[in-house]
Amino acid sequence: METVEHWMWTAGGIIIASLFLVGAYSLMAKYFHNSNLEHASSEFERLSLAVAVVCSSGLNTRQSSEISLPKGAESIYSTEDGGKLCLAFEKEQPLCSATAPCSVSADGINVGGKGSLLDYMPSRHSASFVLDIKKPEARKVEVTGRRVIP
Numbered sequence: 226m227e228t229v230e231h232w233m234w235t236a237g238g239i240i241i242a243s244l245f246l247v248g249a250y251s252l253m254a255k256y257f258h259n260s261n262l263e264h265a266s267s268e269f270e271r272l273s274l275a276v277a278v279v280c281s282s283g284l285n286t287r288q289s290s291e292i293s294l295p296k297g298a299e300s301i302y303s304t305e306d307g308g309k310l311c312l313a314f315e316k317e318q319p320l321c322s323a324t325a326p327c328s329v330s331a332d333g334i335n336v337g338g339k340g341s342l343l344d345y346m347p348s349r350h351s352a353s354f355v356l357d358i359k360k361p362e363a364r365k366v367e368v369t370g371r372r373v374i375p
Contacts, residue, residue, distance in 0.1 A: 258316075261295035266320055268292040269312040272301070272356060272368075273322035276310055279358045280327035280366050287359045291373070294336050294352060301334040301356075301370065310368065324366065331368040 275290040299313040304321070307328030311321040336354060356370040 261297050264295055265298045265314055269320050275358055276324055276366055279360050290356045292354055298336050300336055301331055303329045303331040327364050327366045329366045334370040
């Protein structure tokens with residue numbers, strides 16, 4: 226009888242420890258995801274401001290903007306009508322910013338992909354990008370980008 230009781234306590238302990246670990250992993254994943262979303266949002270806001278500055282400037286104005294985007298950020302693109310610049314982030318609605326009075330052209334700048342939980346840690350912002358913003362026409366802004374490899 227004593228050995229059966231011992232094994233029952235051991236199995237119960239393993240089950241409780243497993244549930245605890247799964248719960249902790251889930252909470253950490255949510256925390257890192259939200260932290261990365263907040264970081265991506267602030268970087269996208271800086272990009273939107275740079276686009277607005279170029280839009281309000283004269284013809285043939287150029288500006289470079291370096292941004293750092295975490296894992297989970299997927300692409301920077303413009304809407305079909307050119308009225309908004311957007312950042313797609315996995316499992317979330319895209320972050321979009323109106324670009325009036327200029328239309329914007331950003332042809333799907335691929336910025337990332339999916340990774341493991343460790344890739345989502347705030348200290349592991351995945352990549353830096355240099356985005357070139359130019360105004361070739363009176364009411365048109367073009368955004369192109371390239372990844373900066375350290």
